Amino acid sequence: MTVLADDPTAAAILAAASCYPVPPVGRSPAIDAVRASRTSQCLAVGRDGVMLIVRRPWLELDIPVTPPFPAYLPYGSVGERRAELRCGLMPRELLGRILDHFRAALPNEAAAFVLWNENERSFSIHYPQIDDATPSRVTYRSPILAPDQHLICDIHSHAHGAAFFSATDDADDAHSTKIALVLGRLGQPEGPAIASRLCAGGMFLPLPRSPFSGDDDAA
Template identity: 65%
Template sequence: MTMLADDATAAAVLDSMPCYPVPPFGRSPVIEALRSSRVGHGLAIGKDGVMLILRRPWLALDVPIASPVAGYLPYGSIGAARAELRCGLVPHAFHDAILGHLLGKIPDEAAAFIRWNEATREFAVAYPDIDEATPTRLVYRMPRLPPDWHMVCDIHSHARGRAFFSATDDADDAHATKISIVFGRLDHPDGPTMAARLCAGGMFLSLPRGPFAGAPDAD
């Protein structure tokens, strides 16, 4: 077998993000195996672009990350984009409980996490240890995940401020796979606002709606 790199570390890095051409006809067992895997990620290259295929116990994601190559490629199509919560939508009761917690911390910012148990398929809320909380700043420690538990949503508030993702949020989310949510204007007469995005593969992907069952669309 021909090695992709003669340096062991470089070869390990390349192996961590495999790249597969899509056959022009028939099946690709290796791409199908990646798409059906419990955990994994890789790239599929086709005549119509490059697709990131990412799998976590709670998430199945196929997202185009590059336009078609200008030159001729004797490959097939990468297929349709896909984003599916394998864990299902988060029950609306968690939305209400978290909002109540965030509202109770006004005027300071606050945070919460939604975890999902792969074995029992149950959701749970966790609240972090806070090192510093002000109306414009929040420093907290991420909770440790017990076995079978996965982080699905990382949530924090902007108290009375608007919901948006700051440069600090971008740095914190850059290498994570999770749904990131910011709630703002918590005590506004018209109700709170929410900004949500999916963090995956070093990208921030917009969400057409929040991850909660029956919750309003994301801003």
């Protein structure tokens, strides 16, 4: 077997972020195993570029990370992009409860998480410990999860301000796999405003639709 790195730490990192070529015919057992897994990820290299494949108990994501290569590669296609919630859409009523909580916290910002219990296949809200909250900033702590719990959605408010992701949000979300939402213009007639994205592989991906049941569009 080819050794990819002589440093043990580097070898462990490469093993956790495997990269597989797509065969020109037939299937790749290695890529198929990642796609069928409960928790795994890899990069698939094809003639049409590189695709990040991410699997979590709650998420199936196949997303291109490069354009097609200009050079000829004797590989197959990486396939179509896809993003599916294995856990299903979050119940709309959870968003209503979170909005009520955020409005009660005005004029300060606030935060909430949506968790999913894999064994019970049920969703719940976790309101985190708030270290500091003002009308323009909130700092809070991620929950300590039980083995069967998964953090699906990280939500915070911008109180009366616009809904957008700040540079601080980008830094906080860079190494997470989760849905992130910012809710703004709370308590205003035209509100609320919602900014949304899927965080995975260091990328911030637009949501094709709302992650909540009963909504058609993502903000």
